[in-house]
Amino acid sequence: MREIAFDTVVKTVRDMIIYSGTDLPQDTYDALAQAMEKEKSPVSKEVIRQLLENADIAKDEKRPLCQDTGLAVFFVRVGEEVRIDGGLLRDAINKGTEEGYQDAYLRASTCEPFSRANLKDTVGYNLPAIIHFDLVAGDKIDIEYAAKGGGSENVSRAKVFPPAAGKAGIVQYAKEVISDAGGNPCPPITVGIGIGGTFEKAVISSKHALFRDIGSRNADPEMDELEQEILLEINKLGIGAMGMGGTETALAVHIESNPCHIASLPVSVNVQCHSSRHTHITI
């Protein structure tokens, strides 16, 4: 059994959060630069230029990329041959999250659902983190992190279709969700689509799809083709950067597909804004 110190996890998570707050990942930066080249609307082109300038300023001066520094979302794969020495893994991730958000002057955006009271003084600074655990073989812990903003989360949707809806139904649904969203989720967006599984499996898959590097291809050729088709359809909508009209509404569509019940075809569309702050570390 391999042992990893509680404090090692805390420090790793803290560093991931601080880095993600100010440094746009290279895949997102490159995708925005390509979108600026391709964009036909001068207004949207200028918006994307501002986004790249913003990323440069944030990185150089260590200022948060966006005032919405998100809820902290993690996908953690824990090897069955590893244990945490000195505490619980969930507590270590939460502690690292709190320290990262506080030390880097990131905004605490977590609140109670009805009173809307900010939980920073009661539960902890931007706590609790949203953590999805999975158990895997081996003696490592694999941590994927993304800061998830509210504007793009607010337009996300899920639906369980009858199997007859098929691929055409999914294309139509994705187009409908993005069309209704317009400029609200801060385009150019990344679109995560979870297909199959049960209702909640589709939703979690759509979230995880957003953690994939923009520009990477789906290993499944059928899903790769579907991703390209949906991307093309979304970019025909004309929404453009920040909804001001244009050709580059989405940077990428990412699909995660699962086996599902013979009676159903669950589909979830989760949207990420242009500031796709995600990072990945294996301890």
Add this chain to the structure above:
Amino acid sequence: MAKTYNLTTPLSSEDTRQLESGDTVYLSGVLFTARDAAHKKLVDLIEAGEPLPFDLEGSVIYFVGPTPPKPGDPIGSAGPTTSYRMDSYSPTMLKNGSKGMIGKGKRNQEVKDACAQYDSIYFGATGGAGALLGKLIKSAEIVAYPELGPEAVRRLEVENFPVTVINDTKGNDLYQMGREQYEVK
């Protein structure tokens, strides 16, 4: 053809009537911040006939909840938040003298109508450009509701703050116009 203007707050009807959807405006002077919670408090005061913590006449309201400032900085990152959450409050603000709003995302018909009726403009700032926009804010002081934290009302002094006219005083909407121009049917 979209034009570029440099304007200083407070704005007058003369300032706002010349603007058209799609124009770029560099704003200097004072902006007041308010999000959902602050809007509710301000509109409650107006409806009760009580004085407001700042003068609405000609004011520009920025929908923003900034990150905490680093030591020595006036403010942290400060890009716009999604505006539709203020739709139920904005017509009252405009009726009582406010001449501009800065946010992101579409507004409802009541807000667009109020822009036309009261010579007010809905400006869009680039969402997610919080570091860039925060740097253009020269000073920030809380003028009301400190208990709201990031949602407190702040008085910001800005220089050449870049915004785009979304809804003008003639009922135009850049989100509709821009989309119609680039949509492939």
